[in-house]
Amino acid sequence: MKNVTMISRRSFLKAAMAASAVSALAFTGCGGSASSTVAASSTASSAAASAAAEGGQTFKVGIVNYVDHASLNQIVESVESRLDELGAEKGVTFDYADYYANAQADQSNLNQIGADLVGDGVDVIVAVATPTAATMLAAVEDTDIPVVYSAVTDPAAAGFDGEENITGTSDALNTEAIMNLITAVNPDIDTIGLLYDLSQDASTQAIADAKAFCDANGIKYIEKNGTTTAEVQMAAEALIASGVKAVFTPTDNTVMTAELSIYETFTEAGVQHYTGADSFALNGAFVGYGVDYVQLGEATADMVAEILCDSKTTADLPYQTFDNGIVTINTETCEALGLDLDTVKEAFKPYCTEIVEVTTAENFS
Incomplete structure (x- = not known):
């Protein structure tokens, strides 16, 4: 080559x-x-x-x-x-x-x-x-x-x-399972943010499934998009400004690339970021769920x-x-959000087969 x-x-x-x-x-x-x-x-x-x-x-x-x-x-x-x-x-x-x-x-x-x-x-x-x-x-x-x-x-x-x-x-992501994680920790949540890149095919079905979940459960949703790291950062800030307390991102390559740039923004604002892969959590997101x-x-x-x-x-x-059903919790982010790790893990148990604890790392294997 x-x-x-x-x-x-x-x-x-x-x-x-x-x-x-x-x-x-x-x-x-x-x-x-x-x-x-x-x-x-x-x-x-x-x-x-x-x-x-x-x-x-x-x-x-x-x-x-x-x-x-x-x-x-x-x-x-x-x-x-x-x-x-x-x-x-x-x-x-x-x-x-x-x-x-x-x-x-x-x-x-x-x-x-x-x-x-x-x-x-x-x-x-x-x-x-x-x-x-x-x-x-x-x-x-x-x-x-x-x-x-x-x-x-x-x-x-x-x-x-x-x-x-x-x-x-x-x-492929089990979107319903990860949405259940959000409501397990936040049973009274009335609005969920959806952060993704419109051009990413990987996000299309998962976002449609997330919207269907929200509609079926009487939860509003706010969508924000970005195609670059800078745009994703602005979208994250817009979701914070809208008052959401939880944000869902599927297996979106654009947001994954930007995760190290946005996780502290979310954490400092008290916003829980639930994502479609463990690698998001390894890069700072509160929760990653799905395939190993x-x-x-x-x-x-x-x-x-x-x-x-x-x-x-x-x-x-x-x-x-693959349907691993693995939840990955970033313990540093969990603490920074003011959440009790044991309480979170207990809430997650009905919706996963395994819970993994990680801390933030820029690179990992």
């Missing part, structure tokens, strides 16, 4: 291994479609990768991240870690380090990344988030390169369900290995959904 400095974090390592040396390796291990030769300009992704390749096959795995933020980074790290484990188990190499790119939420970047990966002849593309998956699917249209997505909230609405050459994992993104990434990597090593097709692997 071409070196696009703005979007790639790939390690460009020593070019000590010529393509002829790589192609001469005896291929053992799992079968399936793989790259048996490497262009002369290619380099090994790492010393460990080249050593592993001596015992088996090497697969080119493109990994495309939509934007740099905690939730999606967590998925990428989990995919990579699991691929390393599976490679060791199966005696093969999954070369992802040479084929990773981050689009930084820019569609033109996504288009270029897709074209580059197809040009590189990757064996599979892992697409993180809905816009990424849609663009990668378009990029591989005239090829047999499969796309395995991760963190696509509504695959059917995105048009992926039943589409050839694509499958993956969904982080480490588990999501591992399941995504497992699907990649099944396609490359077990001769499975995307048609053989229906997309997976």
Whole structure:
């Protein structure tokens, strides 16, 4: 893949291994479609990768991240870690380090990344988030390169369900459960804020479900939107000014990117921020609920290995959904809001299977 400095974090390592040396390796291990030769300009992704390749096959795995933020980074790290484990188990190499790119939420970047990966002849593309998956699917249209997505909230609405050459994992949110968390702590609440990016497909169904919940329970809602961190900050301030005491955000990439910039604003105003992923809470939000993104990434990597090593097709692997029912409470934020942690946990118990306590961290794995 071409070196696009703005979007790639790939390690460009020593070019000590010529393509002829790589192609001469005896291929053992799992079968399936793989790259048996490497262009002369290619380099090994790492010393460990080249050593592993001596015992088996090497697969080119493109990994495309939509934007740099905690939730999606967590998925990428989990995919990579699991691929390393599976490679060791199966005696093969999954070369992802040479084929990773981050689009930084820019569609033109996504288009270029897709074209580059197809040009590189990757064996599979892992697409993180809905816009990424849609663009990668378009990029591989005239090829047999499969796309395995991760963190696509509504695959059917995105048009992926039943589409050839694509499958993956969904982080669909149980919106009713998280709305129940809000009313469990605030039984007399009369208005809930909804903070999201209108352009984020991942938010569409969850926001519709949140509105339906409010309507059914006689609760008013106030919507505020933003497409950039600055706009999200202004939207958060507008919700505070409107007097809401609780705000709901689904698995929205834009708000997740802004969470470190807004959580203190909410906390200082006494506003509880309930969100659709544990990573929001790790970045300061009061509560995160839903899918374990480490588990999501591992399941995504497992699907990649099944396609490359077990001769499975995307048609053989229906997309997976998860209902972890895990509540993540930021204990620092809970205290700053003047809430008693034990009381909150007791109120949450009927609506989840597990409660996890965290503190704020800018980066985590």
